Amino acid sequence: MTTAARRRSLPGFGLTMGLTITWLSLLILIPLAGLFVKTAELSLAEFWAIVTAPRTLHALKISFGLAFAAACVNLVAGLLIVWALVRYRFPGRRIFDAIVDIPFALPTAVAGIALTTLFAQKGWLGAPLAALGIKVAFTPLGIFLAMIFIGIPFVVRTVQPVLLDLDVEIEEAAESLGASRWQTIRRVILPSLVPAALTGFALAFARAVGEYGSVIFIAGNLPNVSEIAPLLIVIRLSEFRYADATAIAVVMLIAAFLIIFALNRLQNWAQTRSLAPV
Numbered sequence: 001m002t003t004a005a006r007r008r009s010l011p012g013f014g015l016t017m018g019l020t021i022t023w024l025s026l027l028i029l030i031p032l033a034g035l036f037v038k039t040a041e042l043s044l045a046e047f048w049a050i051v052t053a054p055r056t057l058h059a060l061k062i063s064f065g066l067a068f069a070a071a072c073v074n075l076v077a078g079l080l081i082v083w084a085l086v087r088y089r090f091p092g093r094r095i096f097d098a099i100v101d102i103p104f105a106l107p108t109a110v111a112g113i114a115l116t117t118l119f120a121q122k123g124w125l126g127a128p129l130a131a132l133g134i135k136v137a138f139t140p141l142g143i144f145l146a147m148i149f150i151g152i153p154f155v156v157r158t159v160q161p162v163l164l165d166l167d168v169e170i171e172e173a174a175e176s177l178g179a180s181r182w183q184t185i186r187r188v189i190l191p192s193l194v195p196a197a198l199t200g201f202a203l204a205f206a207r208a209v210g211e212y213g214s215v216i217f218i219a220g221n222l223p224n225v226s227e228i229a230p231l232l233i234v235i236r237l238s239e240f241r242y243a244d245a246t247a248i249a250v251v252m253l254i255a256a257f258l259i260i261f262a263l264n265r266l267q268n269w270a271q272t273r274s275l276a277p278v
Helices: 003-008 013-039 044-051 054-087 093-099 108-119 126-131 140-165 168-176 181-210 213-219 229-238 242-275
Strands: none
Touching: 013 242, 044 054, 044 242, 054 093, 054 140, 054 181, 054 229, 054 242, 108 126, 108 140, 108 213, 140 181, 140 213, 168 181, 181 242, 213 229, 229 242
C-alpha cells in the first residue's frame, strides 16, 4: 500500500488537520505574530537600546539563568523522587505521590505567599537561615526556590510512566550477567529514562522562565537585584510603553524557543540512540 493510500485510509484526516492548523493559528501563531508586529514599530536602534539596557539584561539574566539552574535541580531531584515512588513501597507513598501534584493545582499567588511567609526573616525556615546569615525572601535565592517549587512536578510526572514500564526483570538480568549496580544504571536504566527526563527538564525550564505569580511575592522585585523579565514586561505595560514590553517579550520568546528546540533535538537524539541496537 502506498503512502498516499495509507493517508487516505485515515478517516477525517483533512478535517482534523484543518482544525488543528486553525486552532494553532488562533491560539498561538496569531497572538505571537502580534508581538512581532507591535515590536516592528520600533526602529532597529530603538529595539537594540531597549533589549540591551542594563535593567533589561539583568532581568533576562535572572529569569533565564535561575530558570535553567532550577530545572537542573529539578532534573536530579525529580529522578530521585520518581525512583523512590516507583521502586519502593513504604507507608504514605500514595500521599507523597499526590503531594507532587500540589504545584499544579495550587494558584500561583497562593504558592508565592506561602513561600514568602515560610522564608521571610521571621518565617519558620527564614529565621534559622537568617541566623546563619542567609537571606532568602526578596533575593534571587528566593526566586530560585520558587522556580524549583513550581517545576518539580514536570520532571516527576514525565519520567514516572517510563520508569513504571521499565521491567525490574531487565535490571535483574543485567545483574545476573555480572553487571555492577552502576553499570546497570548507566547501560540499562538511564538510556530509557533520558528522553523523558529531557522532556521534563524542558517543561520545567519553560514554566520557570515564564512564571510570574509565585515569583513576584518572594522576589522583592528590586530593579537590577531581583526583578524578573515577566515583571519588567508588566511594568512597561503599566507605563503604556507597549512597544518596549513587546520587544522584551520577543527576546524572551526567541531565546526560550531556541533553548527548547535544542533540548528537543537532544531528546530525539537520545531516544534514537537508546533504540539503536547495541
